[in-house]
Amino acid sequence: MLTRRRAGRTTRFAGTLTGLTALVAGAIVPLAAPAVAAGGMTPAIGVHPDAKVVGQATGRDGTVLFGCQVTTPAGCYGPDQIRAAYGVDKLANFGLDGRGRTIVIVDAFQSPTIQHDLDTFDALWGLPDATVNIIAPQGLTPFDQNDANQTGWAGEITLDVEWAHAIAPKARLDLVLAKSNDDADILAATRFAVDHSLGDVISQSFGEAEQCMDPALLKAQHRLFQQATRKGITLLASAGDQGSAQPTCDGTSFFKAASTPATDPNVTAVGGTILDADGTTGAYHSETTWNEPAFQAAGGGGYSVLYREPAYQVFSQRSHMRAVPDVSYNAAIIGGVLAVWSSSGQGADLVFRFGGTSAGSPQWAGLVALADQARHGRVGMINDTLYALSLSRHTYNAVFHDVTTGDNTYHGDVTVPGFAATRGWDAATGLGTPKADRLVPILAISR
Template identity: 30%
Template sequence: MRKTLALSVALVAMSAAAVPATAAPSGRSVIPQSHPQWAQPQSKVADSPAGDRLSFRVYLAPRDQQGAEATAQAVSDPDSPSYRQYLTPAQVLARYAPTSGAVKQVSDWLAGGGFSVGEVPANNAYVEATGTIDQTQRAFGVHLGKYKVQGKTLRASDTDLSVPASVSSVVAGVIGVDNAMSLMTPKHVGGRDEINAAQSQSLAAPTAVPPPAGFRNAPPCSSFWAEKTDITDPVFNGQHLPYAPCGYKPGQLRSAYGLDGLATHGIDGRGVTVGIVDAFASPTLFADAAEYAKRNDPAHPLRPSQFRQFVYPPTPGQEDPDVCDAAGWYGEQSLDVEAVHAMAPGANIFYVGGADCQDLSLDKALNRIIARHEADIVSNSYGNTGEDIPADEVGIFERIAIHAAIEGIGVYFSSGDNGDESFRLPQPSPDFSASSPWVTAVGGTSLGIGRDGRKVVETGWETDRSVLADGTWGAPTYLYGSGGSTSRLFAEPFYQRGVVPDALARQNQTGNARGRVVPDISMVGDPNTGMLIGITQTFPEGAHYDQYRIGGTSLSSPLLAGEVAVADQLRGFHHGFINPVLYKFTSHTFAVTDVKHVDSGVVRVDYKNGLDPSGGFNTTARVFDTSELTIHTTRGYDNVTGLGAPNGSFFLALI
């Protein structure tokens, strides 16, 4: 029997529709929940200078949002007669996108308010505008100030935005008036992140930012799992632990996930385009990735014909040194490109860099790919801390993701690197955008790859660290791990019913509600068993290319995107939004390895200065899959690893 259309999304419905017609006393209509919860009077530090300039985007109300959701489910659900009957961008524009009349109506209103009207994308999703703080305050009926949040000073309004009643029927939301989405951060862990010495840079222009501070792996480390064991330090919990791998190379990762033999026979993702979205762009991104492949995977070079990029120019006057760390995104970019190419060395890569992270240029970059169908798969290795996102911004993202599903584009998001966020937030939470029911949330594992390229150890990535000092191991403390939990924003999607345990779906809920649980599936993410990457860095002797180990679910997402690119080529069709297939066909089968708890760990050695032995060493024990959180690795589906990890040819055959 065909499943009924039953994907309910809490809070999003109200923001997906046009602004309600209820007028404020001034004859205006309020955009509900468009004021960030963190912008409270007690956290305000200053008014925003009236003459400062900013850019924002007014998103337009779509046509037939319910019909769009129904179509997205129908083309993604294997029980539907419309399965894989994707629409073209032109068909989406004609059926579901805002009209040209709505674009003109909003453009005229903005121009009348003194704004410079900018880009309108191919799918009419928004109208971009630039003006002063004073003009913006008058246009939206608010006062803008600067607020302290999570160690940053960010701009926000003092109340919900409003618009004149004359345009309220065609306005769905506004992004960029506040800085809420600059809390999006790259989800990688490694390098100087480990020693808390990251180099912070403000952004004048992407090419003006020097490469990130140099980092090198310290010896001893292993080229494969347990090649070297720490027998010089005291035993840890009664055993001598192996030294951490130096960083897995492409051939090892393909072998562990059952793809290396296929790649040697030309089943390597060719004919498929994988999109990558990040903030900014390293000026050496392609050169570094090509050098990395040459050194570590010479049989599979990254050719210029396989790579292209589009980078939005920075917005003048938008950047604040307190907001973005441009160089901090460079490692993310290199990791994403090199991980996709490692798994799918024949695939094309399209990198799109956002102008900044302050006004959610990331959604603009993602929307570009979807509106033009410039990629078949999109990997996104960033996310918000938790789900404290204005409802209109959530709704805007949901429409982008739904249109991607309608067009047969798979959108993948890293699930996060801080477990259930309970060490950083008042209550456990998954991270947005991974919590969206229209994306595939990719969690992380700790993975040991043996000498023969096979998996030796695999368990959930939740890491405790114990520091060796004066010959004694210190008490273990939680460090990082795969993001997961149950959403308070989104109801349980149809594809998780009957697979996700009821106890997990009911976590973080009230009454009889059931929520969307994160993640969906996992690949290696633990930086202690991470991937070796290459990137140009700034060393005392100058800037040059070098390599180090890195991880995070920022590694997991592009690895899975690469594996699905191989599946696209092998099966001869684009998988699109893959979650319904994952839950229907791979749960409780050999297609996905059920990741279980394993008592294991490694000893990791780092240079104290990140560069050389002159400053001494830090030696730490890293214990896998610890249990301090509300999320745990268990048999079957769990909220650390989801359904589990892809299992080679079985996975490719069943999806």
């Protein structure tokens, strides 16, 4: 997730994506899959040059648009299916849709088509319209379609905005954009969001090995997160997409490391699973640890070398150091989520399949917005509550899908041994994935 430049370090988003399907002259056509770039998840997307979306969903009646949704197991999911799999649809029956709350999404550079893409996404899936409030504290960097780094971040923006909205469709969306993905610029954008208390929850779909971030910036980041927590702001971050590994600080290889900002004890770190659910109805079947060696991708997890074990983790693991992830969410590439992205350089209104723990952080942010709505106020840092719920086996099983199979070993040019999923918390999938209809009401009344 990190590359080093002479001017300083650069944070990479924690996501990966594949060109999937688009409607061409009314027919569903598969698109070529990309290569995964060495040293990170910067996508190289293969897309049919004249592919375009020409159809829309007609209401919220379970309509399925793409062939990958009806394979066994499902090869992709739309909002209806993910909402059903994790119980978000049941919350909607009680009027929980995020209204009155604000989700802050921190990203870098920009996507000039994000409002159009969200509008198209909403029309495609029958979601309510929403406005993306773009905030660029350092000024909006002009978009360079020929810069692969900027294009990759545009894809990240697409995923973050559309899928936070899919979970909390009436929540306000504040997209705070750093002028670049240098650590100092990302931190400055986050500081603006915290100082101005822009929203109730902040989603951060990026990271790098703790050892690679400048120590002074790490300390400043930690102080900022403490400030956010005191204001009742919930902080979320993706745990990473190379399993137990992170790119080395010079970007030439991988080593065993955990990702910041996910490891900060004020943050809820989101790892990855492979969801097996019905691609038409969304009926939940099972989950396993996200690990797709063909893509050199797996759910981030491991142990901090900087932060001691926080009080909320004392009864969960015995390393005496902060451990991640705290929770997980579907992050599969084959079995990923669909999003509309027009700034890829491959054409307008294309539908892509996205994978990675980047998909989980904004969706957990959506869940927090639902809890904030139910509470009529901010729920604040949720880690204490999440881990307290795991102390009773009965309660834990009621609110989480406990993921007990697989591991997050990194399989790339080097192999970095990972951690196995077990009963309860583990460094592969954390506490597991949410049964949202049961967990969100508890988050709303806790603290």
